[in-house]
Amino acid sequence: MTASTQNAIEVRSLTRTHGSVRALDDVTLAFRRNTITGLLGRNGAGKTSLMSILSAQDRQTSGTVLVDGEPPFEHARVVERMCFIRDNQRYPDDYKLKHVLRGARIGFPEWDQALADELVSLFRIPEKPVVKKFSRGQLSALGIVIGLASRAPITFFDEPYLGLDATARTHFYDVLLRDYAEHPRTIVLSTHLIDEMEQLLERVVILDRGRLLRDADVDELRGAAHQVTGRDADVAAYAEGRSVLSRHRIGGLATAVIDGQPSAQDRAAAAERGVDIGSVGLQELVAAYGFDGADTPTERPDADADRPATIANGVRS
Amino acid sequence: MNRIGKVIRLHLNKPSTMFVAPLSIVLLVLVISALIALALQRGGLDPSSPGYATGARYNSGMLWSLPGFLVYYGVQAVATTFPFATATGSTRRSYVLGTATANLIQSAFITAIMLALLGIELATGHWFMNVYALDVNGLGAGNPLVLAPVVFLGTFTLLSIGGLFGAIWLRFGPKGPTVLGLLLGLAVALSVLLLAPQLGEIIPAITGGILAGVAVAVAAVALVGTWLSMRRTSVR
Helix, strand or coil, X not given: CCHHHHEEEEEEEEEEEECCEEEEEEEEEEEECCCEEEEECCCCCCHHHHHHHHCCCCCCCEEEEEECCECCCCCHHHHCCEEEECCCCCCCCCCEHHHHHHHHHHHCCCCCHHHHHHHHHHHCCXXXXXXXXXXXXXXXXXXXXXXXXXXXXXXXXXXXXXXXXXXXHHHXXXXXXXXXXXXXXXXXXXXCCHHHHHHHCCEEEEEECCEEEEEEEHHHHHCCEEEEEEEHHHHHHHHCCCCEEEEEEECCEEEEEEXXXXXXXXXXXXXXXCCEEEEXXXXXXXXXXXXXXXXXXXXXXXXXXXXXXXXXXXXXX | CHHHHHHHHHHCCCHHXXXXXXXXXXXXXXXXXXXXXXXXXXXXXXXXXXXXXHHHCCCCHHHHHCHHHHHHHHHHHHHCHHHHHHHCCCCHHHHHHHHHHHHHHHHHHHHHHHHHHHHHHHHCCHHHHHCCCXXXXXXXXXXXXXXXXXXXXXXXXXXXHHXXXXXXXXXXXXXXXXXXXXXXXXXXXXXXXXXXHHHHHHHHHCCHHHHHHHHHHHHHHHHHHHHHHHCCCCCC
């Protein structure tokens, strides 16, 4: 299988600007066919902008996007193979559940009505109110119903869990995995609930401030960093000369997330300084990337200045 | 064609708004026209008098009953249906063409309603009680060959204008329709100002053919404007 057939989507030097803001900045990556890829990063990282451009709902400022080898924008044969329900998806005025499902069925030739009915029942989506009156969770559930029942060869989910209760989220994960196993397709989903959804993901793309930080298998990323814990001075000494992704200090103790797998040399250095080395989960890694190497704000920057002198000196008046 | 057909089917997805709402409005205006006519007759107006029919044909209720709904429908067909259509696999080109075709279908439907009601009105001697709702001057004074193009072109033009405002909103946000409305109002006011000295000659010279031509031109400009706004717009 060549790279172009292995990849459903290829992106080269993609940039999207809104005035002076660079929503996406020179992003180059690929989404593998028939793979579930998690799109991770802080708010404003560029996740929704990327999905909008990939699904032809927006157009890039510069760069190349190829979906199934073709530019998607206004390319009907490509666009009709994709489904992207936004987290703030708008529906026609006065649409009720039945109108939305009927409308989606018109758009997607592979639409599975039985699956849609099952999901509507699992999520307890009401039939009578107009969709405009739906709660946040009901809107998310409706987006999931469309995304899964569409069986679109390329499906995007934009934070599909917003407002969903724990039971509904479990239903989503279970049905997604079941249906994906029966009908493999390319799924891209953005999420902040990384711990909860990690089991679904095969690959992960991490964005920050519009730039690509990582594009890798989940297993590869799990070992992509390590953390050290110990006394503040010891951790600082260990971190010296190493690439620190984030540092968390409280009292005289500190924890630092360091880029890269720990080598034997690293382990020896840690032992010498009396700091503990541990593994970093995907969620911690993504959070660490978001800190830009800075310390986490465990104290207000101006805490000492604002505090009354008696308290600052440790004596309560 | 299949892709345009999908957009048409999407617009036909909620018949209660596309077909039942305009039918209800027309029937409501008919009932109100009847109530007013009966009230006038009970007040002493003689329907057999020579001037009754002439005066009754100035009833323009039916003429002005639908424009508000049609412009709203045109706006929402673009502003809120478009994001759903693109989410479910439509291109902008298919959407604009499918929406224009759906507007033609809706125009034909409303024309058919009006023609049928005119037929009933004429066949029943104006609803058995001298009620003039469709046999009115603005709709051809009982001539179906005038009513049909007036209603069809009027409906299509209003839907297209609504679509243009919806497309401008999608492309430029809330300020877009405001600016467009101000510019259009300014253009109309300036035209009237410039042509004021000749209005006495221009107005009597306006024929049905000219009005139809203006309607077609306005609809065409609105459709082209809709396409130009939407061809690069981002879905929001």
